[in-house]
Amino acid sequence: MNLDDLFVPADPEVMERERLKAKELKRSAWWKSQIGRGVCHYCGSRVHPSELTMDHVVPVIRGGRSARDNLVPACQACNREKRCLSSSQWRIRVEEKRAAGGEGRS
Template identity: 40%
Template sequence: MDDELYGKRRDDSKITFLGYVLIVVQAIWVAVRWTSLKVLDISLWLILSFTENQRAVRPTIRVTFSKDQRAAIARSQRYKCMYCGVRLTSDNLQIDHMDPVSRGGSNDDGNLQALCRRCNIRKGNHTDDEFRERYWDLIGGVKRPPPQTIPQSYFDEIMRSTDAHEGVQEANRNRHATPKQRVERALPIPLLAWPVVFLLIGAYMFESFAVQVTMFGIVFGIAFAAGLWFRARHIGIFEE
């Protein structure tokens, strides 16, 4: 590498030039384009970052766990999320570090816990103690799954509670509504729309059977809304 062209090196493994990170691994220089973040040497898949007159950051390493490890951790918690108590399945089970790796946490079993996808997102980069302190009234300080499942909608409502104006809170509730809340809010639409449609059809096309047609519309609307509700429940939307 030409030092006159790329400037003085900061250490033996990485330098920066015009904001681009250049990292040498086993004497192979790897350059990254800022526009695409594409590694030019495909044999070295590293997650790199763009810097502006700063020292190059270390590549991000994603921790993976075997199927047996995930099952053992979930089994120790009786297949319940540590925070909300929802039943863990292969679709929503995620392994979380109580003390995040980015903040010095280890991969030891004592630092691992099983969470549902939504609670893992809620916790983010907080430690377990920080998260429990913030939502003490909801999940307490005992590090075990709650005896009764905490509804996801209620958990989200507590997280969104602020001192903001009621209009701002309502906008945030609508924007961050859970899938279950969206389904429940949409149910009145078919309940009201179908009877009105059949009432108009009966009034203009079947005047003598307007009442019967309207009753059919009411029954059809109820059946349609019930079908939407049972379908959402069957595919697991209410548990998200």
């Protein structure tokens, strides 16, 4: 059994507070600089900055915070596929896709 599968979701009030912080950070010069590079943190794809989304490396539902060290720009495909997976679950999924010869995201 994988411990990542046995998580208790974060408190809804905490999650809402973190999402509000993320909205504030989206307006910051720091975030504009992050997306201005036009590169997805996970797969390295170059996309237009307007197509990048803000992803919590450690998802808010898993207790992640809306802080600079936990937020990365992600293309919509990676963000949608990662959902609320932990970092270790995401790495396993990427490795499985690569081993199967599928599209790899890192």
